[in-house]
Amino acid sequence: MSAADRPLGLVRSLRASLPTLAIDEIDRRLTEIEQLLQRTLSVEEAARIAGEKPGTVYKAIARGNLASATTGASNVHRIEQAEVEAWMRRPRRRQGEAA
Numbered sequence: 001m002s003a004a005d006r007p008l009g010l011v012r013s014l015r016a017s018l019p020t021l022a023i024d025e026i027d028r029r030l031t032e033i034e035q036l037l038q039r040t041l042s043v044e045e046a047a048r049i050a051g052e053k054p055g056t057v058y059k060a061i062a063r064g065n066l067a068s069a070t071t072g073a074s075n076v077h078r079i080e081q082a083e084v085e086a087w088m089r090r091p092r093r094r095q096g097e098a099a
Helices: 007-020 023-038 043-050 054-062 081-089
Strands: 077-080
Touching (some): 007 023, 043 054, 054 077, 077 081
16 A cells, blocks of 8 residues: 555645645545545454454564554554455465474
8 A cells, every 4th residue: 555545645635735625526535535444454354354363463564474554643554455365365384384
């Protein structure tokens, strides 16, 4: 997810240009933000879909195996649903296997 596609980036862009936008353009941008948010998942949602614990999802994010975006200054991760589905298809090491 590029910086421009992140919901927070889109909201900031909307706020910055709000005084000059027509109502139709504001509605279009808000719809774009809403659609983007609907395609992303929280860590808990991603864990449920993948059949994993949230801690496993956090570890995958920390290791760079699962891309996520944080919102603002918080540590709330949003993960694209397609990324979770691709992560689920990757082969996993079994317990006791060498790295």
